[in-house]
Amino acid sequence: MSSALTDLLRRPIVQAPMAGGISVPQLAAAVSEAGGLGFLAAGYKTADGMYQEIKQLRGLTGGPFGVNVFMPQPEHPGTGPGTPGGTGSAPPSATVEVYANQLAGEAAWYQTELGDPDSGRDDGYDAKLAVLLDDPVPVVSFHFGVPSHKALDALRRAGTFTLVTATTAEEALAVQEAGADAVIAQGVEAGGHQGTHRDVRENDGAGIGLLSLVAQLRESVSIPIVAAGGVMRGSQIAAVLAAGASAAQLGTAFLATPESGAHALHKRALTDPLFVRTELTRAFTGRPARALVNRFMREHGPYAPAAYPEINHLTQPLRKAAAKAGDAQGMALWAGQGHRLARELPAGQLVEVLAAELDAATAALTTGSVQR
Amino acid sequence: MSSALTDLLRRPIVQAPMAGGISVPQLAAAVSEAGGLGFLAAGYKTADGMYQEIKQLRGLTGGPFGVNVFMPQPEHPGTGPGTPGGTGSAPPSATVEVYANQLAGEAAWYQTELGDPDSGRDDGYDAKLAVLLDDPVPVVSFHFGVPSHKALDALRRAGTFTLVTATTAEEALAVQEAGADAVIAQGVEAGGHQGTHRDVRENDGAGIGLLSLVAQLRESVSIPIVAAGGVMRGSQIAAVLAAGASAAQLGTAFLATPESGAHALHKRALTDPLFVRTELTRAFTGRPARALVNRFMREHGPYAPAAYPEINHLTQPLRKAAAKAGDAQGMALWAGQGHRLARELPAGQLVEVLAAELDAATAALTTGSVQR
Incomplete structure (x- = not known):
């Protein structure tokens, strides 16, 4: 990652923000304490609810962390004022x-x-941005679209590192052009919402696998890439680093930890042979x-x-x-394609295990001890 | 790969068989000569047509090569004798x-x-198998299902290394249990036909991204894995090796080479902004x-x-x-998700470039010179 984020991370492991009560401060704190990057999810919360979680997290760790914000959705044509024009997906x-x-x-x-x-429709976007500018956090990421140049600049001036999700090379270019510090390459394997910038029916079935996406982004943009989607093992983190990413973001892997706020039924379902x-x-x-x-x-x-x-x-x-x-x-039951590899380890311990697996995979690759 | 295949390959690069006149002997020969594994596609051909290509290829290279065979499809219930029972997808x-x-x-x-x-319906399966047992080739791979234990045993006794495609962990287990030497992990990114063992509507939308698939297979089976789907760069080959594969199989990357038999319009379309x-x-x-x-x-x-x-x-x-x-x-216009990264290099040169990229990515990963 850019030097700014490298300074924040001892390990190239980012805990994905999971809205709906999953990414609670306890989870983010455990990850950040272990040298990864913990994340809060501001989605579906009020600006004040978000701020209360930030305060709680700061009480649990002095480590770096991120906050994820959902971009407000454009009005559907014909349903309100400020309509940005027909999208064909109305x-x-x-x-x-x-x-x-x-x-x-x-x-x-x-x-x-x-x-x-x-x-x-807007998930309190302006209010959340105001809070994040008023009392800056180390990292802010955005999902479902690209913030304005102005918003990203303001965050940078506040000392915040910014990330924006992209699911195609075109979206990644838009992220870079808007001035984000890095782009999250979200593969089709990812659990929960795809962060596609505009939800048009035409995109159905066009989701790109993570390894293809990272290779395409690596040649489309120059900003660092955080790879997300189906990553459950340190060997996969080694893989995305080899493909050109600077870090991996894991959601489902952390959903299964005891610290996550996911419903017990949800956690159990990840490895239930019924699903x-x-x-x-x-x-x-x-x-x-x-x-x-x-x-x-x-x-x-x-x-x-x-x-x-x-x-x-x-x-x-x-x-x-x-x-x-x-x-x-x-x-x-949000889940990525790797759900069956979920481990119930405490989040901090999971970060340690992932880091050890990453090191082992890296060593095996170079000593040629990969089974051939 | 197993020692048998390691002996055959100087580079962990397999050229995917592409039926319909794309994987011509000239292409396979160029890849094998460069230290990869060239492949012929027996699909849609007669057994004799396949044999003529094998003879032609043998005249072009003394190197190892493979032949891909389509598994015969089960009769649809109610449409013929020998019906294997209702599948729900009839x-x-x-x-x-x-x-x-x-x-x-x-x-x-x-x-x-x-x-x-x-x-x-059967694409001359029995006749092709008879030819391949009568005059063995180094490698045979199967698509669209799993051959019988007996067929795989016979090929092994003939000195042939066998590969079978799988798109899920369950399919990979079936491949291992049938006695294949290795499994091809085909991600949803792959161009052309998915090698899913049974085509049921229920599978629609369930295609697994390559990196997730390799991680899942690595923990489901003990036989070597060849990773296929969207691979266009040596950095991606390094990635699948790090994830636990023993080699990568590339189709679209070789489709664009001058040696491939793909129609000129098809080659051009891969990087045409229209598509x-x-x-x-x-x-x-x-x-x-x-x-x-x-x-x-x-x-x-x-x-x-x-x-x-x-x-x-x-x-x-x-x-x-x-x-x-x-x-x-x-x-x-068969194409994998990485099509826009296609390069028109001669096939042998492409193998060299991929190998150099693989080495560079491996070195960058271990020296930590990956951008962070």
Whole structure:
């Protein structure tokens, strides 16, 4: 990474921010204390909720850490003021309503109500940015789009290192041009939301594997690359470093640790033979996100509209009720393609194990002791 | 790889077999002469056609080489004798007929006839195996399924090293249990046909990225792994070796070389900005295969049935006519996700460049000169 981030990291290991209560301060602290980079997820939180977590984290570690912010989503054409023009992926509120009707049975089953799809589109972006400029943190990353040049400049002046997710070479170029310090190359293997800058149906099925993506980005941009997607072992970290990345970002690997705030059912599902595979689905949030295939995805994925964050608001009470009922088949079991390699180690210990595996893989590669 | 294959390879670089006239003897010879492993593709050929190519290749190089064979496809339930039972993915001949009707306009446009979907299912498997046992070659690989224990044993006794493609850890286990010498880990990034053992609709969207797949296979099987899918640079070869593979197999990278038999339009399309992305499609052959997205895929992909090899037979005259008319929008432009990194170097020179890149990436990884 750029010298700024190298100074922050003893190990090229970044804990991916996982919104929805998974990336709690305890997890981030354990990772940062072990020499990796812990991360908080500001997504779905208020600016104040984010700030409370930052304060809590600072109380747990003096180490470096990051905060991830979701970019506000453009208005869908025809649904509000400030419309940035037709995208071809516009979900008129009618399609959200159709989906709501299709989910009526779920609401009845879990004895709850559907959420209000119109409970806000911008996830408190401006307020969060103001907090992060007012009381700067070491690292801020962005998902679902590219911040303005101005915002990235302001963060840099505040001493903050900035990262932005990209899923294609074109997106990575946009990230570099906006002035970010580094780009997160998110492969199609990654659990949770793909950070694609614009969710258009045309992109469906076009997700790029991590190793291809890193190779393409390495020749498209000059800023450092953090590789994310399906990384569960130190040997894979060695692999992405060999391919040209400066560090790896791991989500699912840390989701399984005791420090993570993931629901116990979610943690257990990662290695439950009942869940054999993952898929990208719009069923839960209206934007492609990777989860273990369960009943909810099978039933609703095929016709879920491209309408984020409306669908996220709509299904939230269903997911809460399913979790409360102990029904993993109705929850969003976010997981990357490597989920079956999850280990329940404490997060700090996981960082140590990953670092040792990285060293071993590196040594094996050069001494030629790789099995050939 | 196992000592047997190590002896054959000076470089951990395997040229992927590409059926349909791409992997010609000239290409395989150039790769083998440069210290990689050249490959012929027996798919879509008669046993005698395959043998003629083997003889030709032997005249061009004394080096080791491989021959790839397609596994015969199980009869679809209800369409013939010897039905292995319902798979849930059965394409009754009716769905093939519906697709034929939908392609009628294409046939009219290209002034040709559709092919006969029933022109054979087994691709001459038994005859090819007999030839390969009668006059053994150094390496034989299999795609679309697992050969019998007996067949693999017979090849081993004949002195042939055997490889079988797998796209999941479960498939890799089946490959190992059948007694193959090594497994090809084919990531979702790979161009052309995915070698999934059974084409069931349920697998759609479940393709695993190469780096995740190698990590999973490394902990599922003990036989050597050859990593395939999107590999275009030596740094990616270093990456898959670090992840636990013994060699990398590259298709699209060699497709672009002057020695490959690919149509000039196909070669040009790989780096033509008109074709920005690839997708898995059943439009051309009835089985998921990755190609550059063009008009034919966009129009017919969404409703193409799971019916290989019937659809392959059906569309063959269309593809030929499109190529003859110089219309890349009607051809099957097989390509992996790394296509934009294709280089037009002679194949032997490409092997040299890849090997140098591999060495450089390995050295950078260990001296820590990776940009951090």
